[in-house]
Amino acid sequence: MLPMNDEPLEPARSASSPTMLSSPNDPTLTPIRVTETVASSGDTHTLGFPQRDKPAEEIAPAAPLPEIGTVVGPFVIQEKLGEGVSCHVFRAWDEIRSCPVALKILNWANVFDRPAAMKQLRMEAMALARVKHSRVVRFLDFGFDPRWPYLVTEFFEGRPMGELLRAGGALPPEWALFLISQMADALGAVWQAGLVHRDIKPDNILIGPNGNAKLIDFGLAKADVLEAMRERTGPELAGTAAYLAPEQAKDASTVDHRADIYSLGVTLYEALTGRLPFEGRNRVQVIFQHLNTQPVAPAQRSPHVPALASDLSVWMLSKNPADRPQNYQELRQAFDTVMGVRY
Numbered sequence: 001m002l003p004m005n006d007e008p009l010e011p012a013r014s015a016s017s018p019t020m021l022s023s024p025n026d027p028t029l030t031p032i033r034v035t036e037t038v039a040s041s042g043d044t045h046t047l048g049f050p051q052r053d054k055p056a057e058e059i060a061p062a063a064p065l066p067e068i069g070t071v072v073g074p075f076v077i078q079e080k081l082g083e084g085v086s087c088h089v090f091r092a093w094d095e096i097r098s099c100p101v102a103l104k105i106l107n108w109a110n111v112f113d114r115p116a117a118m119k120q121l122r123m124e125a126m127a128l129a130r131v132k133h134s135r136v137v138r139f140l141d142f143g144f145d146p147r148w149p150y151l152v153t154e155f156f157e158g159r160p161m162g163e164l165l166r167a168g169g170a171l172p173p174e175w176a177l178f179l180i181s182q183m184a185d186a187l188g189a190v191w192q193a194g195l196v197h198r199d200i201k202p203d204n205i206l207i208g209p210n211g212n213a214k215l216i217d218f219g220l221a222k223a224d225v226l227e228a229m230r231e232r233t234g235p236e237l238a239g240t241a242a243y244l245a246p247e248q249a250k251d252a253s254t255v256d257h258r259a260d261i262y263s264l265g266v267t268l269y270e271a272l273t274g275r276l277p278f279e280g281r282n283r284v285q286v287i288f289q290h291l292n293t294q295p296v297a298p299a300q301r302s303p304h305v306p307a308l309a310s311d312l313s314v315w316m317l318s319k320n321p322a323d324r325p326q327n328y329q330e331l332r333q334a335f336d337t338v339m340g341v342r343y
Helices: 112-127 161-168 173-193 247-252 259-274 283-292 307-316 328-339
Strands: 018-021 026-033 044-046 075-083 085-096 099-106 137-144 149-154 205-207 213-215 238-240
Touching: 075 099, 075 173, 099 112, 112 137, 112 149, 161 205, 161 259, 173 205, 173 213, 173 259, 173 328, 238 247, 247 259, 247 283, 259 307, 283 307, 307 328
Parallel strands: none
Antiparallel strands: 018 026, 044 238, 075 085, 085 099, 099 149, 137 149, 205 213
């Protein structure tokens, strides 16, 4: 099953007036369009591309949602896997490769600026095509059906880690460390490909029945080679509030791989404790805590969390990027050390 990088947050998604982020009641980030909602693991936003009053160009009316059996390019839709604010994901049959695939198409009903949405889907395909690693979902195809643009990846039989955490709370420490360490390997390949994922969270990690994990959803990925395609007039806010690195909250367009390390640290924290390090009534309150509040150590929240695992999570959650692990080799060595200790 392949979840989205953005889930419905509220019926109305019209931009509110610009908000500034400096305190819970008086945010001071940079002038951005923010709609305050309850913060959650699916609270993903990309707000760096200013919404235009009118699309840049007129395109044909959007097609309705495809039904089971619909043929999109060489793919036959078999089952709907999920949906988010901006896209739907289906299991489809690839008639050329004779195998199941995951087919992602735009959710036209919720797209404000259709040319911009199509451009962003194309950039996601370009980003994902750059990464080759067994722990990253494999890019297969990108194209335009007359009715929908589509992105195709391998179909991986697994459940999002977010579902596991919501269903059962904290994972056993050894299991949490094993799964997150796989993502350290995946992100090492992402960084070697010149990318920053910018939306690391449990819902973007698929867990297979054999314990293998895969990283998915590159809809917010940043690469210098792709930056020329982006249109922005100021600092960018992109990501999921609950997992957002402090520097990413200030300007997501300037972050490097250490922002992903921070988000992975939040994910490790949640896997160890069953709770997020920072919680609030809305995104603004959560982002303020990422910027200003030190997290309570996981071992203080749960006596079952080993001290070394707790320390690793807190290290990854350092406010200053220079105080975190500086590369994925260093992070992997830290995981190996912690997992090598018998508790």
